[in-house]
Amino acid sequence: MLNRVNLLVMAVAQVRDVAALAGVSPATVSNALNHPAKVSPATLARIQAAIDELGYIRNDAARQLRAGTNHAIGMIVLDIANPFFTDVARGVEDVLIAESRPLILGNSAQEPSRETSYLDLFEQQRMSGVLITPVGDVMDRLRRLRDRGTSVVLVDRMSRAKEFSSVSIDDKMGGRIATEHLLEIGRRRIGFIGGPAGLAQVKTRLAAARTAAEKHGSGEIVFVETETMNAQAGRWGAEQLLELPRKQRPDAVFAANDLVALGVLQALTLAGVRVPDDIAIIGYDDIEFAASAAIPLSSVRQPAQQLGSAAATLLLDVIADPAGSTVKHTTLKPELVVRRSTAGA
Amino acid sequence: MLNRVNLLVMAVAQVRDVAALAGVSPATVSNALNHPAKVSPATLARIQAAIDELGYIRNDAARQLRAGTNHAIGMIVLDIANPFFTDVARGVEDVLIAESRPLILGNSAQEPSRETSYLDLFEQQRMSGVLITPVGDVMDRLRRLRDRGTSVVLVDRMSRAKEFSSVSIDDKMGGRIATEHLLEIGRRRIGFIGGPAGLAQVKTRLAAARTAAEKHGSGEIVFVETETMNAQAGRWGAEQLLELPRKQRPDAVFAANDLVALGVLQALTLAGVRVPDDIAIIGYDDIEFAASAAIPLSSVRQPAQQLGSAAATLLLDVIADPAGSTVKHTTLKPELVVRRSTAGA
DNA sequence: CGGCGCGATTGAATCGTTCCAATTTGCCTT
DNA sequence: AAGGCAAATTGGAACGATTCAATCGCGCCG
Numbered sequence: 001m002l003n004r005v006n007l008l009v010m011a012v013a014q015v016r017d018v019a020a021l022a023g024v025s026p027a028t029v030s031n032a033l034n035h036p037a038k039v040s041p042a043t044l045a046r047i048q049a050a051i052d053e054l055g056y057i058r059n060d061a062a063r064q065l066r067a068g069t070n071h072a073i074g075m076i077v078l079d080i081a082n083p084f085f086t087d088v089a090r091g092v093e094d095v096l097i098a099e100s101r102p103l104i105l106g107n108s109a110q111e112p113s114r115e116t117s118y119l120d121l122f123e124q125q126r127m128s129g130v131l132i133t134p135v136g137d138v139m140d141r142l143r144r145l146r147d148r149g150t151s152v153v154l155v156d157r158m159s160r161a162k163e164f165s166s167v168s169i170d171d172k173m174g175g176r177i178a179t180e181h182l183l184e185i186g187r188r189r190i191g192f193i194g195g196p197a198g199l200a201q202v203k204t205r206l207a208a209a210r211t212a213a214e215k216h217g218s219g220e221i222v223f224v225e226t227e228t229m230n231a232q233a234g235r236w237g238a239e240q241l242l243e244l245p246r247k248q249r250p251d252a253v254f255a256a257n258d259l260v261a262l263g264v265l266q267a268l269t270l271a272g273v274r275v276p277d278d279i280a281i282i283g284y285d286d287i288e289f290a291a292s293a294a295i296p297l298s299s300v301r302q303p304a305q306q307l308g309s310a311a312a313t314l315l316l317d318v319i320a321d322p323a324g325s326t327v328k329h330t331t332l333k334p335e336l337v338v339r340r341s342t343a344g345a
Numbered sequence: 346m347l348n349r350v351n352l353l354v355m356a357v358a359q360v361r362d363v364a365a366l367a368g369v370s371p372a373t374v375s376n377a378l379n380h381p382a383k384v385s386p387a388t389l390a391r392i393q394a395a396i397d398e399l400g401y402i403r404n405d406a407a408r409q410l411r412a413g414t415n416h417a418i419g420m421i422v423l424d425i426a427n428p429f430f431t432d433v434a435r436g437v438e439d440v441l442i443a444e445s446r447p448l449i450l451g452n453s454a455q456e457p458s459r460e461t462s463y464l465d466l467f468e469q470q471r472m473s474g475v476l477i478t479p480v481g482d483v484m485d486r487l488r489r490l491r492d493r494g495t496s497v498v499l500v501d502r503m504s505r506a507k508e509f510s511s512v513s514i515d516d517k518m519g520g521r522i523a524t525e526h527l528l529e530i531g532r533r534r535i536g537f538i539g540g541p542a543g544l545a546q547v548k549t550r551l552a553a554a555r556t557a558a559e560k561h562g563s564g565e566i567v568f569v570e571t572e573t574m575n576a577q578a579g580r581w582g583a584e585q586l587l588e589l590p591r592k593q594r595p596d597a598v599f600a601a602n603d604l605v606a607l608g609v610l611q612a613l614t615l616a617g618v619r620v621p622d623d624i625a626i627i628g629y630d631d632i633e634f635a636a637s638a639a640i641p642l643s644s645v646r647q648p649a650q651q652l653g654s655a656a657a658t659l660l661l662d663v664i665a666d667p668a669g670s671t672v673k674h675t676t677l678k679p680e681l682v683v684r685r686s687t688a689g690a
Numbered sequence: 691c692g693g694c695g696c697g698a699t700t701g702a703a704t705c706g707t708t709c710c711a712a713t714t715t716g717c718c719t720t
Numbered sequence: 721a722a723g724g725c726a727a728a729t730t731g732g733a734a735c736g737a738t739t740c741a742a743t744c745g746c747g748c749c750g
Binding site (some may be wrong): 025026027031038039043064065067068 | 700701
């Protein structure tokens, strides 16, 4: 019956068609594709020719079903519109492409519901590995994922319980050096803008800033919590600060990332506030656009691409040896980059 | 035997386990999941309870194999590091999430080989739809994809042969209005920086610029071809212009996108060239960072998110009715945004 | 010259779900 | 009360590849 159909509708070629054309069995075609060493060179060539002639493309669903696992790697980033995360993704991509493993990129946009739906997807797909910068409380989900055979590596976030391997950048240090820098140039009231407060990166950077201010003695942190971390949130945050009574207005802003910092810069400039004279600004990430901003932005540089490639490499290790008893945590160091937005006294 | 294994290794639950626990057949569970209307409310509840208790997650590979098609949509963008494309992607995401269709995002990084490997992936996965901004010559691949049942919509690029539906932004108009603007503020020699020249967007914008210059009479276009279109390419392109003999040096630059424009701005500023006095600059896309640049950048605004959502919507239409005889081309209009980089005479 | 061993090849079972046709259940109509 | 009909449920055959044990050929050694 299939044969009759073939005459009418040019059906898509399958292994058995390739096998028939090459004069071998389907099993041999499969071997040629997956274990070429097992097949004699002559047969290999004949099969390859048949594949080309028929334009055969294997059906991944069937393959995965039988194999039990998906070759692809899933990644969930916090915000695809933030150049920091696209840089991380590129680092990941570079490593995975070399292994010819497809990368499935999902954007949680800092929304737990979207994060969850991507986790659902990855779980249904039986991904072999997942890279995630978590937003919501997903530890249970990740544990289940791992129990089902999907390896997990946390990106830019240490696992509290230390149960998952992770690659992160030292946010404590970053928060500290940014704050110390502002204190050193003589600022005392520092507005910290970012959020939501529950986000690990925000929490840690803020805590480190507070610690540094306390240690200094006369420093003080004013926290303005935002819902997300883009330029719009930055503009909103700056407006909050400007509404404060004159005496409570900060003389510096520490933005939780560069997008926020750029928004702050815009709003302050628009309001006639001089940067850095009246209010200094420091951002975080050192995205490419920080240097080319109206007033070039000081920032805490994070090695984004390196973070990505380290995470991908680590994930591949975990996949290769899931039972590997050692959970590994790699921490990279951030670096202070001083530009005009915090220049001079 | 499976039962014995179950006692030892807590195997992952499958439909038949859920069915057994709920006291129904696997077929009913499947119906509950896929055609709830066919199942009585009481049974539905029992099955749901069983699913929750066992933590059942369906195996997408098996599902796809039987269903013959993947519910997900694939998208290949030119450059994930370009905010324009991430904006487009967000527009797409918004539409797809509402339909609860996963989006698989691939980055060709303007490399034909990567584009091809993503097409391979999408073909193997039997995606139900693909959105693509092509780099290389992939028309044959796309045709094959379509013949196999994957719907295709081109983004930001009209299909020459008009055989695929597309959503694009009028590059001819964009090239024209940018050039006319430069001519109007008195510039005559315009450096066009972008590439590779084969890229549709570059080709069209450049041609439109040339046409506008010709029509004007005394305008002239100097084309500097770059390999890619990021800030680094912009810096390189600017250096090429600066190396020209004084008399041949342009008095304006039309950058093929804003990333390039920002690079040009950096390099010119570094070389002591005054913008816009000595050389005016206009970019393309009007990404968010254009407005907050050291010298706020004039640009040709493209409605990126709108482009994305239009493309996604169109793709869903095509998927719903692949035989729909009408190939549709939607074209959106760009808009001139004048800022300081082309201000004054 | 027969048997042995080894690489190459194959048949048939299998992965977990969906789909179709067929069956059962329960209710309404006459 | 019997027949008919719709709704709910079910058994079992797909989907298309991979895998493993079993078979086939063939050269070589004793």
